Amino acid sequence: MAKQKGRVKVEAGRCKACGLCAEYCPKDCFETGEGLNPLGYVPMRFKDGSDCTACGNCAMMCPDMAIQIWTMDVTAEAEALS
Amino acid sequence: MTRTLIKGNEVITEAALAAGCRFYAGYPITPQNEITGSMARRMPEAGGVFIQAESEIAAINLCFGASVAGARAMTSTSSPGFSLMQEAVSYLAACEISCVLVNVMRGGPGLGNIQPSQSDYFQAVKGGGHGDYHCLVLAPATVEEAYAFTLLAFDLADKYRNPVLLLADGLLGQLMEPVDLAPPKPLSLPARDWKLDGAKGRKPRLIRSLLMEEGVLEKHNYKLAKKYQSMAGEARWESDPQEGSELLVVGYGIAARAAKAAVREAREKGMKVEWFRPQTLWPFPSEALREAAQRAEKVLVVEMNLGQMVEDVRLAVEGSVPVEFFGRPGGAVLPPREILEAMQRAVGKRIKVYADSHIPKTDMEIGTIPASFKKDVSKGRPTCADSHIPKTDKEIGTIPASFKKDVSKGRPA
Amino acid sequence: MKLANLKPESLTETPTGYCSGCGHGVAHRLVAEVIDEMGMRENTVGVAPVGCAVFAYDYWNFDVTEAPHGRTPCVAAGIKRVLPDRVVFSYQGDGDLASIGMGEIIHTANRGDNITVVFINNANYGMTGGQMAPTTPLGMKTSTTPLGRTAEAGHPIRVPELLNALEAPVYLDRQSLHDPAHVRKAKNALKKAFRLQVEGKGFSLVELLSTCPSNWGMTPQDAVKWVGVEMVKTFPLGVIRDKS
Numbered sequence: 001m002a003k004q005k006g007r008v009k010v011e012a013g014r015c016k017a018c019g020l021c022a023e024y025c026p027k028d029c030f031e032t033g034e035g036l037n038p039l040g041y042v043p044m045r046f047k048d049g050s051d052c053t054a055c056g057n058c059a060m061m062c063p064d065m066a067i068q069i070w071t072m073d074v075t076a077e078a079e080a081l082s
Numbered sequence: 083m084t085r086t087l088i089k090g091n092e093v094i095t096e097a098a099l100a101a102g103c104r105f106y107a108g109y110p111i112t113p114q115n116e117i118t119g120s121m122a123r124r125m126p127e128a129g130g131v132f133i134q135a136e137s138e139i140a141a142i143n144l145c146f147g148a149s150v151a152g153a154r155a156m157t158s159t160s161s162p163g164f165s166l167m168q169e170a171v172s173y174l175a176a177c178e179i180s181c182v183l184v185n186v187m188r189g190g191p192g193l194g195n196i197q198p199s200q201s202d203y204f205q206a207v208k209g210g211g212h213g214d215y216h217c218l219v220l221a222p223a224t225v226e227e228a229y230a231f232t233l234l235a236f237d238l239a240d241k242y243r244n245p246v247l248l249l250a251d252g253l254l255g256q257l258m259e260p261v262d263l264a265p266p267k268p269l270s271l272p273a274r275d276w277k278l279d280g281a282k283g284r285k286p287r288l289i290r291s292l293l294m295e296e297g298v299l300e301k302h303n304y305k306l307a308k309k310y311q312s313m314a315g316e317a318r319w320e321s322d323p324q325e326g327s328e329l330l331v332v333g334y335g336i337a338a339r340a341a342k343a344a345v346r347e348a349r350e351k352g353m354k355v356e357w358f359r360p361q362t363l364w365p366f367p368s369e370a371l372r373e374a375a376q377r378a379e380k381v382l383v384v385e386m387n388l389g390q391m392v393e394d395v396r397l398a399v400e401g402s403v404p405v406e407f408f409g410r411p412g413g414a415v416l417p418p419r420e421i422l423e424a425m426q427r428a429v430g431k432r433i434k435v436y437a438d439s440h441i442p443k444t445d446m447e448i449g450t451i452p453a454s455f456k457k458d459v460s461k462g463r464p465t466c467a468d469s470h471i472p473k474t475d476k477e478i479g480t481i482p483a484s485f486k487k488d489v490s491k492g493r494p495a
Numbered sequence: 496m497k498l499a500n501l502k503p504e505s506l507t508e509t510p511t512g513y514c515s516g517c518g519h520g521v522a523h524r525l526v527a528e529v530i531d532e533m534g535m536r537e538n539t540v541g542v543a544p545v546g547c548a549v550f551a552y553d554y555w556n557f558d559v560t561e562a563p564h565g566r567t568p569c570v571a572a573g574i575k576r577v578l579p580d581r582v583v584f585s586y587q588g589d590g591d592l593a594s595i596g597m598g599e600i601i602h603t604a605n606r607g608d609n610i611t612v613v614f615i616n617n618a619n620y621g622m623t624g625g626q627m628a629p630t631t632p633l634g635m636k637t638s639t640t641p642l643g644r645t646a647e648a649g650h651p652i653r654v655p656e657l658l659n660a661l662e663a664p665v666y667l668d669r670q671s672l673h674d675p676a677h678v679r680k681a682k683n684a685l686k687k688a689f690r691l692q693v694e695g696k697g698f699s700l701v702e703l704l705s706t707c708p709s710n711w712g713m714t715p716q717d718a719v720k721w722v723g724v725e726m727v728k729t730f731p732l733g734v735i736r737d738k739s
Contacts, residue, residue, distance in 0.1 A: 007496065018516035018708075018715035024675050041515065057675040059500045063520025064511060069499040109595065110623040110639070118626070122639040134627055134639045134648065137565065137595035162564070193545065193561060 006054025008046040014066035015043035021058035091116035097232030104130030105155040107144035113252035114186035138163035142170040152277035158184035172211030176291035180239035189413025197413025198252035203390035219363040225259035318361040330378035343418035368398035503527035516715020518705025544591035565596025568603035584611040589628035607663030612700040617707040625710030655735040666699035667736040673722035
């Protein structure tokens, strides 16, 4: 099982689906979600279980403050997950 | 002749080209960008010069140069940009240079908004720039008139060696209406015996407005004044005379169109009301307006601003008739319903219009004829017997029996 | 788990009205982060341009003023002269700074007014519908260069290089926002420029290559690629002057 160092929450109401998070994620952690948000976009979605290393590229590129990167202590919390 | 559905901004480009304009310089500003954009495409096609200037100041000064060299030149902008151009307008007038300027007015003051307004009347007509000068000011109300007045502007500019301002607004700029476009034909343009194209075989000419010697500037100003007096015959207006009217409604441009809808409604309700629409704001059709005003008991001026042309209306009627004002500033368009209410306030009467009003209550109704309208047409216009307009002063304040009947029936669904 | 990236204090909660993939969102955030990291939020006054970023004051959580189109550096300089201990910056686009404001930026830089100028270059006039800007590369189609820009409309202007001919400016840099590595470099450039102001060193300008997917007719992904591959050919990245 892949050890996650990070998990991203995409704030669907702020996302404008520019896709730059997906473009620059080295671990292919993003996909297009479903349904229209109030801004009229189909927001991006973090793929649960993906190998996020909390590199921060997505948050660096996001123009809309729609990315929250949650990090966890690799040893303790990852053990708890697996 | 091709009948084309075309936007106000774009028709100005077509008219300029048809008038032989072969030089355009402009700077992007909403809501006139379609003029600059269409000129970028059409002017090179016509073999003319298009320059997107670095600012409005540069744009009008580029036109100054082009005009001095003998070309028919035009620039276009919107309110904040026209503020920047004022210095050059003063120079164009002082040096007596033909040039066409277009201001597609937006909400102000300051950066304002991009909605239509008429709040640049003072700037257009009372100066804006420094010194004793005037621009001829044309105020179209339809896309067709925008076409015709642009053609006229170039001719007037050359006839009088003067800058001419086409004063439109953001709504007219965006509006699309059918217009018969004549293809541009080769014109014999009036010879400019003042242009600077090199003193070959003639004495050198001079373009200047700096006149420092004793008395010379005064003399030049009198010369300009005489020219401005000779422009009085260029005053144009549209009106609908009616004897014994209770109210004369005065408006220009888009405001006049909204006012006409209200006037039509009021007439159907039995109000005797006349309208008057100046088509030139300078020279102002003062005499014709005074004549019309004297047929009425009161004048109501309707504008999309806090009250600018109303001052010239008051000057024109010279106290012979009371003048009232209704307007909305800041880029708000005038709904005919509100004008109608203002008209009622002006004459001190209530007209119950909602029951069978032709003025749409919601946007969705625009374009569809309300069922009640059809009913009215078949019945014929309401006679005095069932009119809600009081027949005598004594009835003001009492609700006519017929009115009560309507209220109990409720508004038409 | 803990949140690794907090929203900067200097940014409001308000979602921006900018288009999907617009670089302004990133640039605003970088400015906000730098101001926060310097602890200067309550001592900062920003000057917003006329252009898409005219609404920047809705997104920054500190004092911001509007300025007439192009006169932005003058307004900033006026504020700084009266309040020298505040952090004062102007934030301008291609039209505001390099077209109508060309006179103002040259003379503000020439006087060496101790302000920071953030110059967002997206090669067109976004707000008014994608017209040519002084920074539009040759060959690029815009709504006023429908057949592509030719030299007749002028060559694109490189602003930091232009200002490099003046005596006074202290720091002139050009960075880009087209990928994470460059966004980090851009933030460092902004940080340096603001730090130099606080140290009283003089005028600095940081140009940031940004995207305008809407008017370029590209997806945001294609737009950032175009910046990284094509736009940098006209606007090479890197420090133009560092007299600090």
